[in-house]
Amino acid sequence: xxxxxxxxxxxxxxxxxxxxxxxxxxxxxxxxxxxxxxxxxxxxxxxxxxxxxxxxxxxxxxxxxxxxxxxxxxxxxxxxxxxxxxxxxxxxxxxxxxxxxxxxxxxxxxxxxxxxxxxxxxxxxxxxxxxxxxxxxxxxxxxxxxxxxxxxxxxxxxxxxxxxxxxxxxxxxxxxxxxxxxxxxxxxxxxxxxxxxxxxxxxxxxxxxxxxxxxxxxxxxxxxxxxxxxxxxxxxxxxxxxxxxxxxxxxxxxxxxxxxxxxxxxxxxxxxxxxxxxxxxxxxxxxxxxxxxxxxxxxxxxxxxxxxxxxxxxxxxxxxxxxxxxxxxxxxxxxxxxxxxxxxxxxxxxxxxxxxxxxxxxxxxxxxxxxxxxxxxxxxxxxxxxxxxxxxxxxxxxxxxxxxxxxxxxxxxxxxxxxxxxxxxxxxxxxxxxxxxxxxxxxxxxxxxxxxxxxxxxxxxxxxxxxxxxxxxxxxxxxxxxxxxxxxxxxxxxxxxxxxxxxxxxxxxxxxxxxxxxxxxxxxxxxxxxxxxxxxxxxxxxxxxxxxxxxxxxxxxxxxxxxxxxxxxxxxxxxxxxxxxxxxxxxxxxxxxxxxxxxxxxxxxxxxxxxxxxxxxxxxxxxxxxxxxxxxxxxxxxxxxxxxxxxxxxxxxxxx
Amino acid sequence: xxxxxxxxxxxxxxxxxxxxxxxxxxxxxxxxxxxxxxxxxxxxxxxxxxxxxxxxxxxxxxxxxxxxxxxxxxxxxxxxxxxxxxxxxxxxxxxxxxxxxxxxxxxxxxxxxxxxxxxxxxxxxxxxxxxxxxxxxxxxxxxxxxxxxxxxxxxxxxxxxxxxxxxxxxxxxxxxxxxxxxxxxxxxxxxxxxxxxxxxxxxxxxxxxxxxxxxxxxxxxxxxxxxx
Numbered sequence: 001x002x003x004x005x006x007x008x009x010x011x012x013x014x015x016x017x018x019x020x021x022x023x024x025x026x027x028x029x030x031x032x033x034x035x036x037x038x039x040x041x042x043x044x045x046x047x048x049x050x051x052x053x054x055x056x057x058x059x060x061x062x063x064x065x066x067x068x069x070x071x072x073x074x075x076x077x078x079x080x081x082x083x084x085x086x087x088x089x090x091x092x093x094x095x096x097x098x099x100x101x102x103x104x105x106x107x108x109x110x111x112x113x114x115x116x117x118x119x120x121x122x123x124x125x126x127x128x129x130x131x132x133x134x135x136x137x138x139x140x141x142x143x144x145x146x147x148x149x150x151x152x153x154x155x156x157x158x159x160x161x162x163x164x165x166x167x168x169x170x171x172x173x174x175x176x177x178x179x180x181x182x183x184x185x186x187x188x189x190x191x192x193x194x195x196x197x198x199x200x201x202x203x204x205x206x207x208x209x210x211x212x213x214x215x216x217x218x219x220x221x222x223x224x225x226x227x228x229x230x231x232x233x234x235x236x237x238x239x240x241x242x243x244x245x246x247x248x249x250x251x252x253x254x255x256x257x258x259x260x261x262x263x264x265x266x267x268x269x270x271x272x273x274x275x276x277x278x279x280x281x282x283x284x285x286x287x288x289x290x291x292x293x294x295x296x297x298x299x300x301x302x303x304x305x306x307x308x309x310x311x312x313x314x315x316x317x318x319x320x321x322x323x324x325x326x327x328x329x330x331x332x333x334x335x336x337x338x339x340x341x342x343x344x345x346x347x348x349x350x351x352x353x354x355x356x357x358x359x360x361x362x363x364x365x366x367x368x369x370x371x372x373x374x375x376x377x378x379x380x381x382x383x384x385x386x387x388x389x390x391x392x393x394x395x396x397x398x399x400x401x402x403x404x405x406x407x408x409x410x411x412x413x414x415x416x417x418x419x420x421x422x423x424x425x426x427x428x429x430x431x432x433x434x435x436x437x438x439x440x441x442x443x444x445x446x447x448x449x450x451x452x453x454x455x456x457x458x459x460x461x462x463x464x465x466x467x468x469x470x471x472x473x474x475x476x477x478x479x480x481x482x483x484x485x486x487x488x489x490x491x492x493x494x495x496x497x498x499x500x501x502x503x504x505x506x507x508x509x510x511x512x513x514x515x516x517x518x519x520x521x522x523x524x525x526x527x528x529x530x531x532x533x534x535x536x537x538x539x540x541x542x543x544x545x546x547x548x549x550x551x552x553x554x555x556x557x558x559x560x561x562x563x564x565x566x567x568x569x570x571x572x573x574x575x576x577x578x579x580x581x582x583x584x585x586x587x588x589x590x591x592x593x594x595x596x597x598x599x600x601x602x603x604x605x606x607x608x609x610x611x612x613x614x615x616x617x618x619x620x621x622x623x624x625x626x627x628x629x630x631x632x633x634x635x636x637x638x639x640x641x642x643x644x645x646x647x648x649x650x651x652x653x654x655x656x
Numbered sequence: 657x658x659x660x661x662x663x664x665x666x667x668x669x670x671x672x673x674x675x676x677x678x679x680x681x682x683x684x685x686x687x688x689x690x691x692x693x694x695x696x697x698x699x700x701x702x703x704x705x706x707x708x709x710x711x712x713x714x715x716x717x718x719x720x721x722x723x724x725x726x727x728x729x730x731x732x733x734x735x736x737x738x739x740x741x742x743x744x745x746x747x748x749x750x751x752x753x754x755x756x757x758x759x760x761x762x763x764x765x766x767x768x769x770x771x772x773x774x775x776x777x778x779x780x781x782x783x784x785x786x787x788x789x790x791x792x793x794x795x796x797x798x799x800x801x802x803x804x805x806x807x808x809x810x811x812x813x814x815x816x817x818x819x820x821x822x823x824x825x826x827x828x829x830x831x832x833x834x835x836x837x838x839x840x841x842x843x844x845x846x847x848x849x850x851x852x853x854x855x856x857x858x859x860x861x862x863x864x865x866x867x868x869x870x871x872x873x874x875x876x877x878x879x880x881x882x883x884x
Contacts, residue, residue, distance in 0.1 A: 050751055106749025173881050174869025
C-alpha cells in the first residue's frame with residue numbers, strides 16, 4: 001500500500017493532499033515496518049454530500065483477513081449515546097467498504113469512524129471528519145466541444161467545451177456548489193494543461209492548432225473544499241487543416257512583393273526627380289528682392305547701384321513684368337485719373353506729372369508696388385507696381401524688407417503709396433534683414449534708397465527707385481535719371497530738376513532729395529534675360545541718364561538709343577533681367593554706359609515695351625505715344641502717354 | 657436642516673417620476689437607504705455575500721493552516737480535534753431535515769449565525785495582529801470578512817423584513833454571541849485556537865450559504881427543491 005510512503009512524502013507544501021478529505025490513512029504512520037501493514041482505513045469519501053463510503057484494508061495481518069474480523073464503527077458527535085455503532089451497510093459488491101446512506105448522514109457534524117476488531121477489542125484505525133469535507137463529486141457528464149473560430153491563417157482555432165454537472169450532485173437545489181477544472185493536452189503529450197477553475201458549465205479553450213488531436217477532460221470539486229473528484233471521460237478534439245490556407249499564402253507573398261516593388265519604384269522616382277520634388281514640396285523661399293534688382297545688391301548694400309536702378313536708370317530691367325498684370329486701361333487714362341484727384345497734401349507737386357503719377361497710386365487698384373520698379377503698368381506713372389493686387393501693407397512689408405537698408409528706416413510704401421493720400425499707411429519699422437549695408441554711402445545715400453516717412457502722409461516712394469525720365473530725346477528716347485541728383489556731368493534739364501524738385505518738394509523729403517541728389521545714387525536695375533543673358537534693349541531709353549558711370553562698382557542700367565545702338569552694342573553693357581524669374585542674377589555692368597548719360601532726371605521711367613529678349617523698352621516705336629518728347633511740365637497732367645512709356649497693351653506686341 | 661429638506665423635496669419628484677424602482681447598487685449595508693429593491697434581487701445579493709464570505713473564509717483557513725499549524729494537526733482529522741461552539745439552537749444537518757425547515761427558520765438561522773460571528777472575528781483580527789509573521793493577505797481577508805459579515809447581517813435583516821414581514825430587533829440575538837470563543841479546554845495554544853476559530857467559521861459560512869441557496873431554490877421553484 002502506498003499510503004505510508006504517501007504520508008511520509010508529504011512536504012509542507014502539499015497541503016491539498018494533506019487537506020484531502022479522503023483522509024488517506026492516518027493510521028499507517030505508526031507502522032515502522034513497511035512490510036507489515038496493520039489494518040487501516042484507507043479513506044472515506046462522499047460523492048454528493050448525502051452519502052459516504054469508507055474503505056479499509058486488512059493489512060498483512062493474516063489473522064484478520066477473514067471477513068467479519070474487522071468492523072467499522074462510527075459515531076456522530078450529536079449522538080445521544082457515546083456508543084460506537086456498527087457500519088450500517090457493508091457493501092456487497094466492493095470488498096471492505098462501508099456505505100452510509102442518507103438516512104445516516106448529516107453535514108456539519110463530526111463523524112468518527114474506526115476500524116475495530118471485536119475479537120481483539122482493538123482499534124486499529126480512527127478517522128474523524130465532517131461530511132462536507134470529504135465530498136469528491138462525480139465527474140461531470142456530457143462533455144462536448146464546439147468550434148468557436150479559426151484564425152485567419154487557419155493554423156489555430158478556439159473551441160468551447162461544455163458539460164453538465166454530475167447527476168448525483170444536487171446543484172439545482174444548491175446543496176452542492178461545484179467548481180470545475182478543465183484540462184487538455186495533445187494526443188501524444190503526457191502533460192495536461194490545466195485551465196482556471198470555472199464555476200459555469202462551459203469553458204473556452206484558445207490556441208489549439210489545426211491538424212492536431214487534443215484530449216479534453218474535466219472534473220469538479222465542491223467549492224472551497226477543493227477535493228476534486230474523478231475526471232470525466234476524455235473527449236477528442238480535432239480540426240483538420242484548412243486547405244485554402246495554402247492558397248492565401250502566395251497571395252500575401254504577392255502583396256508583399258508588390259508593395260516592396262512599389263516602394264522601390266517610388267524611391268527611384270524620388271531620387272531621380274529629387275530636384276524637382278524639392279522645388280515642389282519645399283518651394284524656395286523667395287529671397288527679399290525687388291524685381292529687376294539683384295538681391296545681392298540689396299544685401300551688399302550697394303545702395304548706389306540700387307538707387308540707380310530703381311530710379312529708372314535701368315528701365316530695361318523691368319520689362320519682364322507679366323503682361324497680364326497690366327490692365328487694359330491705358331496708361332494715359334490712369335494719368336488722367338490721377339489728375340482728377342489731386343492729393344490733398346501735395347500742393348506743390350501737382351505740376352509734376354511724375355509726381356502725380358507717383359502719388360496717385362492710392363486711387364487705383366494697384367496698390368502694391370515696388371518702389372523703383374518701373375515696371376510698365378497701366379499706372380506706370382506711379383512708381384511701378386509690379387503686383388497690382390498686392391495690398392498696401394504687404395507691399396509695405398515687402399518693400400520694407402527689401403529696401404530698407406537702415407535699421408530704423410523702413411520703406412513703408414514702395415509702390416503706389418501716395419505720400420499724402422495714404423495717411424493710414426504705417427511706416428513699418430522693419431529692420432532690414434540682410435539688406436543692411438555696412439558700407440552704406442554717406443547719410444544721404446542712405447536716404448535716397450527709400451524714404452521713410454514716419455506716420456502721416458507717407459513719403460512718396462523714394463524717387464530714387466525710379467528711373468525718372470528726365471528728358472526725351474527727339475528720337476524718342478527717354479533720358480532717364482536716377483532719383484536724386486548724382487551730380488552727373490551732363491546738365492539736367494532744369495525742368496527735370498524742377499520737376500524732380502517739385503515731385504518731392506511738397507513733401508518733407510525735399511531736403512532729403514537734395515541730399516539724395518548729392519549722392520551717387522544709382523539704381524541698379526538688373527534685367528537679365530534668362531535666355532540670352534542679354535541686355536535690355538531699351539530702344540527709347542538709350543539715352544539714359546545714368547548718374548555716374550564712373551562710379552566704381554556701380555551697376556547701372558543704360559538704355560541704348562533705339563536706333564543707333566545695335567543689339568550687340570546694347571548687350572555690351574546692358575544686362576537684361578527678366579522680372580519673371582524668381583532669381584535674378586545680378587549683372588554687373590562694369591562698362592560705362594554711353595557717354596550720353598544725363599544728369600539725374602525724372603525719378604522713374606516707364607517701360608513701354610518688351611522686346612523679344614524680354615528687355616524693357618522704354619521707348620517703343622508705337623506711334624501711339626504723343627509726339628511730345630519731353631515729359632509734360634509738372635504742372636500739367638499728362639493727358640497722353642509721353643514717349644518713353646510703355647503701355648500694357650504694347651507689351652503684348654513685343655517687338656524684338 | 658432646511659437644506660436637507662429642500663433637497664429631499666427637490667429630489668423626491670425625480671424618484672417618483674422615474675417610475676422605476678430605485679436600484680440599490682451599493683452594498684447590502686446601504687440597502688436600507690434604498691427606497692425599493694425586489695426580494696429576488698435582495699436574496700441574490702445576500703447569497704452573493706454568503707458565497708464570497710465562504711470562499712474567503714476557506715482561503716483564510718488555508719493560509720493560516722499553511723503558516724502556523726503544524727503538520728499533524730491539520731485537516732481536522734485529528735480525533736481530538738476541535739469542536740465548534742454549539743449554537744443556542746440545533747441546526748439540522750441532514751439534507752432531508754434541512755429541506756423541511758421553513759423559510760422563516762432558515763432566515764433566522766442565518767441571522768443568528770451571522771450575528772454570532774461578528775464579535776469572534778473581530779477578536780480574531782486582534783489576535784492575528786499579534787502574530788509576528790502573519791501574511792498580509794490573511795489579515796486583509798479576515799478584515800474583509802468582518803466587514804462583509806456586517807453587511808450580510810444588515811441584508812438578512814432586510815430580507816427577513818421583506819420576506820417574512822417580520823420586523824424584529826436585530827440586537828436581540830446578540831446575547832447569543834459568544835465573545836470569547838469557547839474552545840476545548842485542552843487546546844491551549846493560541847495557534848490552535850485561532851485555527852479552530854477559522855475552521856468553525858468556515859463551516860458556519862458554509863451553513864449560511866447552504867441555507868440561503870435552499871431558500872432561493874424555494875423562491876424560484878418550490879417543487880423541485882423538495883424532490884431530492
